[in-house]
Amino acid sequence: MDLKQQVVARALEEGFVMARVCRPDSVPQAAERLQEFVNAGYHGQMGWMTERMHWRGNPAALWPEAQSVIMLAESYAPDYDPLPLLEARGQGVISAYAQGRDYHDVVKKRLKRLGRWLIETAGGEIKVFVDTAPVPEKALGQAAGLGWQGKHTSLLSREWGNWAFLGSVFTTLKLAPDAPEVGHCGSCTACLDICPTNAFPAPYQMDARRCISYLTIEHAGPVDAELRALMGNRIYGCDDCLAVCPWNKFAVAASDMRYHGGVGAPPLAELAALDDAGFRARFSGSPVKRIGRNRFVRNVLYAIGNSGVADLLPVACGLCEDTDATVADAARWAVAQLKGTA
Template identity: 70%
Template sequence: MKDALAAQARTEGFAKMGVCRPDALPELAGRLAAFLDAGRQGQMGWMAERTGWRGDPAALWPEARSVVMLAEPYTPDHDPLAVLDEPDRAAISVYAQGRDYHDIVKKRLKRLGRWLIETHGGEIKVFVDTAPVMEKPLAQAAGLGWQGKHTNLLARDLGSWFFLGAIFTTLDLPPDPPEIERCGTCRACLDICPTGAFPAPFQLDARRCISYLTIEHRGPVDPELRPLMGNRIYGCDDCLAVCPWNKFARAAGELRYRGVIGAPPLAELALLDDPGFRARFSGSPIKRIGRDRFTRNVLYAIGNSGLGRLRGVAQGLTEDADPAVADAARWAALRLEGAQ
């Protein structure tokens, strides 16, 4: 049954599959509690909700006997850090460059799950980053990879660039051996972080993470952190991109980078009103943060550009209806005073 499922998963386009028990992570609840007690989740209040489920996958669906974890690569075909040297353009995380992975991966999971039910019976529930499921620890328990010093999942045969999906099932499938940590003495991901978001190896303080700041954080960003964000307006790939294991990264399939969004000019993005923003990023995960938070990020990037010709763009938004946008515009205009 498991071999047939793995073959069908490859047919659906998944690069790798592993299986673990729902109760394979007895230490998970304690790790989650320590993270929350330290306040490192920032404004992500949802992380403190349903901790009973999040910290114990077996409690999420007591009838489940197996968790099938699947990996889907989105490996870029370019250097994602090169855009950081183009201060007039927006750096957007690779995963957000194309269609929203939630929709694509979930459809594949549902097709695979239906095949499993029709062929072998049982019941299923599928999850893609939208439920209180700790996908990365489950993926490590299922042998797909390990959580590196930057807390993201790595794999010897996939590198850093892949999404995770989960199928909980009442079928009893043989579990795979968990993967072990293989980072060794490497510190590349820790040392490159612009904001020092890693208090220690294998620990992340989301409150200093650029991905968190540009996507999850509402309102003004701490002025101390704004200059460190550079031209990153949606997410940050630095710690992923420098990982040496990427030399084994597998080419992406349907979710490969297609240049749909690319690195657009900051001046162009700053002028988007709400309808324009929604139209431009329809079908993209970027749309979920809304025009105001997006424009706030763009203005921080403009302020960091050092380009005097962008000062007028910032000045034009100093009276914006959104307080965080207006604050970012004033900050950017002040930063560019006297810039050439």
């Protein structure tokens, strides 16, 4: 095998479902699309998206010495259908990607092992990234042939569906690039039609300010009343547009069971009772931990308000004077909803 074939084989051994290669300068359209996204205000409170835009829109500027980008996909496909959980109104729904171990830790370790092997085998230098650096991973993923950005803006593939984390290894070695992938969504609009908050102004465009994943994770402070009622019992992330994608008939089982069997869909009353220490202990090692107790309990209270479960009224009442103003506001909203006076 030549070096590239060895890289792909090694990546599969590490647990990635696919590995492909592109050049750092293979996404010339990324800068313009990012600018349009920001100009429209679709990034909401994610101010970090406006920082270092010269890197985020041009991977070649991130590390000028890099000659190749190895793009990798790692499956976290759930072993259950997330959609029926939306009917369990007394329980909180947490996104499938956050059910187990924080993927940042798991994927980065795999990337580092692959990178070390590459250096030992062929020399050169590497830098690895997974979601936390100004890298346009989805654009690079399409340029490398991993998949294409669907109408829901996430990367999907005819070989592994859309349940996957993306990672990248930038290297100073020259590897033959793969052909970019083209779109295969056709006339399907399932992901757009199912979105409860109409977060897609048009196919292939997302207004994060209306996305439940953004609202439950990135948005600080109270959520607009109009959107609270549409969040249902989703308390961390939202899987609707991913779960309904027909290409998931080709989903590949997750190679790491640490992504599964974690937090489940716990009772809302139980979650609302968490103080800071309890929250940290319960979600230790989970992506959920990053949003903190106050934002999490805010989300739980919105779910309680949407539940229609009268037994949860005392739970909401007990948080109406919470020391966090946003939690207290959410509690009062939940009380009004359950009393039917909103």
